[in-house]
Amino acid sequence: MVSLGFLVFLSAVLIHLCISSNAQPTYRYHICSTAGNYTTGSQYRANFNSLFSSLSSNATLHNVFYNATAGQNSDQVYAIYLCRGDASPDVCRDCVSASSQEILLRCPNQKEAIIWFDECMFRYSNRSIFATMEDTPFGFLKNPNNYSDPVQFKQIREDLLERLVTKAISDSSTGMFATRETNFSGNLKIYGMVQCTPDISLSDCNICLRGSVAEIPNCCEGKKGARVLKPSCNIRYESFPFIEQKATAPASPTISDREDMTSLDASIQRRCFSWKVALTMMTRREMGYDRHSGDGKGNDVPYHPI
Numbered sequence: 001m002v003s004l005g006f007l008v009f010l011s012a013v014l015i016h017l018c019i020s021s022n023a024q025p026t027y028r029y030h031i032c033s034t035a036g037n038y039t040t041g042s043q044y045r046a047n048f049n050s051l052f053s054s055l056s057s058n059a060t061l062h063n064v065f066y067n068a069t070a071g072q073n074s075d076q077v078y079a080i081y082l083c084r085g086d087a088s089p090d091v092c093r094d095c096v097s098a099s100s101q102e103i104l105l106r107c108p109n110q111k112e113a114i115i116w117f118d119e120c121m122f123r124y125s126n127r128s129i130f131a132t133m134e135d136t137p138f139g140f141l142k143n144p145n146n147y148s149d150p151v152q153f154k155q156i157r158e159d160l161l162e163r164l165v166t167k168a169i170s171d172s173s174t175g176m177f178a179t180r181e182t183n184f185s186g187n188l189k190i191y192g193m194v195q196c197t198p199d200i201s202l203s204d205c206n207i208c209l210r211g212s213v214a215e216i217p218n219c220c221e222g223k224k225g226a227r228v229l230k231p232s233c234n235i236r237y238e239s240f241p242f243i244e245q246k247a248t249a250p251a252s253p254t255i256s257d258r259e260d261m262t263s264l265d266a267s268i269q270r271r272c273f274s275w276k277v278a279l280t281m282m283t284r285r286e287m288g289y290d291r292h293s294g295d296g297k298g299n300d301v302p303y304h305p306i
């Protein structure tokens with residue numbers, strides 16, 4: 001028989017692990033391009049390595065968005081990162097560092113790839129990807145839980161997303177990032193966020209965001225939470241607060257919100273492990289790693305399983 005004391009001890013350890021690793025960036029989705037491959041010993045890979053290490057170390061300096069390139073001619077590598085508009089410099093740096101390592105594990109020899117974490121997006125290519133609006137390839141994430149009143153929910157969600165898009169494109173000084181919460185019913189709220197890479201124009205941001213909003217009915221109608229992830233922009237709404245409040249502490253989610261959060265984070269236990277190997281293996285299995293490479297053109301990118 002396992003003693004009560006041992007269970008208490010184990011819980012304490014698990015809680016400690018979960019809390020202390022909370023700051024760990026969380027992988028969500030990636031797409032490896034099929035445009036072409038490089039070899040491990042190539043100049044392309046060497047350029048890639050030097051670019052990634054300087055991007056990671058510069059992430060705090062440049063914060064939210066950065067583009068950089070390394071090498072020349074056919075070996076030139078271009079890379080972009082975009083941290084969430086509410087990410088602190090430390091969170092941004094950790095995410096850029098984690099995503100640039102993770103992308104190598106998931107797309108080990110592709111000349112072009114893109115990866116999304118909760119806290120940032122990272123992409124690289126052998127062609128110039130700067131200051132160009134790209135809305136393919138893309139991915140979805142959705143909360144499996146449904147709203148009990150989908151008709152009312154749809155109206156409120158549409159209104160929320162419309163206001164968010166308008167806010168993001170109305171003022172370039174906000175970095176094309178907007179957040180908002182709206183009352184749903186009772187004390188339930190819907191929380192939303194939209195963001196473009198700030199290297200594109202406001203009108204391209206508008207096109208990218210509206211295209212993403214238009215995907216929601218196709219992928220995620222009635223769902224309690226969803227994200228559309230595109231190279232130049234992303235949108236997200238949830239039934240729990242997920243935006244970092246810079247001044248005040250975030251409200252604690254209610255019990256039912258937590259349930260949503262747990263199912264959205266299909267792999268929430270991942271946060272409670274610090275072993276890189278376990279993490280990578282579990283993530284690959286849970287996220288259907290092998291089945292989730294897109295074709296780099298937006299065709300046949302499956303819905304995210306969670």
Ligand SMILES: *[C@@H]1O[C@H](CO)[C@@H](O)[C@H](O)[C@H]1NC(C)=O
Nearest residue numbers: 035036037074111126127128
């Ligand atoms: C990128 O690599 C692919 C595959 O090797 C190649 O076909 C393409 O021309 C390259 N693009 C540039 C801009 O070098």
Ligand SMILES: *[C@@H]1O[C@H](CO)[C@@H](O)[C@H](O)[C@H]1NC(C)=O
Nearest residue numbers: 034035036037107108109110
């Ligand atoms: C690129 O490498 C992947 C495996 O990493 C392979 O599946 C794919 O066929 C390769 N593509 C080309 C064009 O060689």
Ligand SMILES: *[C@@H]1O[C@H](CO)[C@@H](O)[C@H](O)[C@H]1NC(C)=O
Nearest residue numbers: 051054055057058061068069
């Ligand atoms: C990183 O920052 C250093 C110092 O500010 C600069 O010299 C270097 O070029 C930067 N690297 C990149 C990739 O921008």
Ligand SMILES: *[C@@H]1O[C@H](CO)[C@@H](O)[C@H](O)[C@H]1NC(C)=O
Nearest residue numbers: 066067068069130131199200
């Ligand atoms: C980043 O992109 C801008 C264009 O949006 C360009 O002017 C700048 O030179 C790029 N940075 C690097 C390091 O290439």
Ligand SMILES: *[C@@H]1O[C@H](CO)[C@@H](O)[C@H](O)[C@H]1NC(C)=O
Nearest residue numbers: 143144145146147221222223
């Ligand atoms: C949500 O609704 C869809 C279709 O209406 C249904 O297939 C699915 O099982 C529901 N999911 C949950 C978690 O109730």
Ligand SMILES: *[C@@H]1O[C@H](CO)[C@@H](O)[C@H](O)[C@H]1NC(C)=O
Nearest residue numbers: 181182183184186187188189
């Ligand atoms: C949401 O509801 C609360 C109290 O029910 C109210 O104080 C607040 O103004 C409402 N917010 C909006 C945006 O309507």
